[in-house]
Amino acid sequence: MTTSQWRTLRNGQARARLERALPPIFPAPVLRHALSRPLIPPTPRLAVESYWRNHILRADRLARALAARSGTPEGWTWQLDRNGSGEGRAGSFRTPPAPYRDPAFARGRGACCICGQPVYRFGWHRDLWGGGAPNARAGWHAACVAAWKFWLAPHAQVRALKLRQRHRCATSGKRLLRTAEVDHALPLYQVWREHRTRPWPELLAYWGAPNLQVVNRAVHVLKCRDEAAERSQTLRLSRFRVIEDESGFSVIEEG
Known part of the structure; x- marks a missing residue:
C-alpha cells in the first residue's frame, strides 16, 4: 500500500468517525478546517485543538480577551516562586503570570x-449548545492551551509571525532571512522590573503577539548585547544607596 492509498483509507475512516461523533451544532470554521487537513482529526475535540493550533494568533487574541473578561482576582499580585513551593506561581518572569492556576x-x-x-463542550469558550452549565470535567479552553504554549515558546510559531510581518525584519525593514529569530520587543525582565503592577490581563500582552517581533539574527544579537549592558548597569547601580544625614548626602554600597 502506497502512502497516498494509506492516507485516503485513513482519512475515510477518520471522517466517518468524526461525522458520527459530531453534535447537531458545531463551529463551522472548525469543521471546514478539520476536513481540509492532510490527516483528518477523528474526533470533535481533536478537530477543535487542531483549529486553534493552526490559528495561533487568533488563539492568542481570544485568550487575552477572555482574561480581560475575568479580570484580576481580588488580592492577587504578580509574584515569583523563588523557593519552589509549588503554589501555582511561576519561578521566573519568563513564564506568564496565571492567577487562576494558583x-x-x-x-x-x-x-x-x-x-x-467557563469551559464548554470540546474545550470551546462559548455555550453554543445552550446547556447553561460548563463542562465540569474540563479545566482549560482549547484556545487558551494553544495560546499558553505560544507564550512559552513563541519561536515555534516563527512562520506565522513572519507572515504577519510580510517577511520583513521588524527593526531594519529588510527581508527576513531563514535564520531570523523571534524577539520580545520589550524584554521580559523589563516587564517584571517596571510593569509588574499593571492589571493582569494587560500583562499578558507582553507575552503575546503585541510584544513579539521577528528580526534577523544580526539585529537580534545587537539588541541582546544592548539589553545585557543595560541590565548589568542597572544591577551595579542597585548596589548603591543615597542617604541623607546632618552632613549632607552620601552614597553607600550595599551587599
Whole structure:
C-alpha cells in the first residue's frame, strides 16, 4: 500500500468517525478546517485543538480577551516562586503570570485555569449548545492551551509571525532571512522590573503577539548585547544607596 492509498483509507475512516461523533451544532470554521487537513482529526475535540493550533494568533487574541473578561482576582499580585513551593506561581518572569492556576484563586473544574472563564463542550469558550452549565470535567479552553504554549515558546510559531510581518525584519525593514529569530520587543525582565503592577490581563500582552517581533539574527544579537549592558548597569547601580544625614548626602554600597 502506497502512502497516498494509506492516507485516503485513513482519512475515510477518520471522517466517518468524526461525522458520527459530531453534535447537531458545531463551529463551522472548525469543521471546514478539520476536513481540509492532510490527516483528518477523528474526533470533535481533536478537530477543535487542531483549529486553534493552526490559528495561533487568533488563539492568542481570544485568550487575552477572555482574561480581560475575568479580570484580576481580588488580592492577587504578580509574584515569583523563588523557593519552589509549588503554589501555582511561576519561578521566573519568563513564564506568564496565571492567577487562576494558583490554588488560592482557582475557580475549580469547569473554569479555565488560564483565563478563568467557563469551559464548554470540546474545550470551546462559548455555550453554543445552550446547556447553561460548563463542562465540569474540563479545566482549560482549547484556545487558551494553544495560546499558553505560544507564550512559552513563541519561536515555534516563527512562520506565522513572519507572515504577519510580510517577511520583513521588524527593526531594519529588510527581508527576513531563514535564520531570523523571534524577539520580545520589550524584554521580559523589563516587564517584571517596571510593569509588574499593571492589571493582569494587560500583562499578558507582553507575552503575546503585541510584544513579539521577528528580526534577523544580526539585529537580534545587537539588541541582546544592548539589553545585557543595560541590565548589568542597572544591577551595579542597585548596589548603591543615597542617604541623607546632618552632613549632607552620601552614597553607600550595599551587599
